[in-house]
Amino acid sequence: MNAEKSIILKGIEKHITLSEEEQQHFLSLLTSVKFKKKHPVLQPGEIAHEAAFVIEGCLRSYSIDDNGFEHIIQFAPEGWWMTDMYSFISQRPAQLYIEPIVDTEAFLFSRKNQMKLFDDIPKFERYFRIITENSLVAYRQRVVDNLGLNAQQRYEQFCVTYPTLIQILPQKQVASYIGVTPEFLSKMKKGMMRKR
Amino acid sequence: MNAEKSIILKGIEKHITLSEEEQQHFLSLLTSVKFKKKHPVLQPGEIAHEAAFVIEGCLRSYSIDDNGFEHIIQFAPEGWWMTDMYSFISQRPAQLYIEPIVDTEAFLFSRKNQMKLFDDIPKFERYFRIITENSLVAYRQRVVDNLGLNAQQRYEQFCVTYPTLIQILPQKQVASYIGVTPEFLSKMKKGMMRKR
DNA sequence: CAGAACCAATAATGTAGATTAAGAAAAAGG
């Protein structure tokens, strides 16, 4: 079995145990894709027929507000799932953009296949329940942070939560995620330097 | 069967079909409780052994920031589940306060019983997967709104999303949910009046 | 039903973070 496929199975087997056939059945439902940096994966209005599991590279989802500003909602580096969850579960038009921030390799898994898989191998219902629970907790934490922390604290929080992403991302994308302008993030970092 | 129990079963049967025995088995895992207005249901540091399903009344969850300000994370009126999801799934110390905003009647459902139920009647895994998916989408929308809308727009959004809550809640709690001070919400509303 | 606690409105003043602008540095891409 090739390395890409073992990455996704390893994640699943943290939560449920699968037989060899079950593994193969699941893998047969995935399609392998490569996305070119900045070439749109999904746009508002389209339907998210699939969720993507990132093997290599990194995706981001974002919204654009009335004034044309981007707000990054989620990053998905290797080993993470990414989709417009609203569109994926309702099969109605998406609200988010999804885009690779570098050339990215992923598996696509369609909602249709997911539904079929739940009927064929009910154990998978547990796996997706668990990762959905975890994802919900992450979003909740984001709400708590957005309401209760100032920009400086949100930046520090981001650094401890995503230490690897900080290395990779252009600063303006960190700014977009924590909800400040790139100019202000730059200013904050200068201020932090002075203090040590 | 009494009315309270049928409320919760009705919600479940929107997503899965249960036999009479399965219904009874599930109901046997619930305990009925009454909470007095403003008497704490859960506090940070405690463990959320249970999730609550509201039969009558309304719960709210909130955090308190470094400066002592409350930020409301969720309301749970009749027919909604409420817990500190982080604590409930990890069985580690909670981060949120949970409190009734009026005298409230609820069913408690323990994580332990939930785990057992998933093994006994796997169909329930699906029900909880689905409501977790929906809840995740609601939190995500909140993140999108917090990042992309100004205070006025967040207030209008709240009014269309929770038309019934607006009637019931003291204004300062709406302010706490949308992330502004009560003073500023009052000012915004005056501004809105003048325009029509 | 009276005192206490809570809640809404208004207004003056303060500030975290946005906006605008411009130049320097870095990265992408052909």
Add this chain to the structure above:
DNA sequence: CCTTTTTCTTAATCTACATTATTGGTTCTG
């Protein structure tokens, strides 16, 4: 390798919303 594009920094100015303070109205609760 050179050109173009993107990203980062700095600084002056601006504004959405916070803070503080006061008053009057509600609604708990003993």
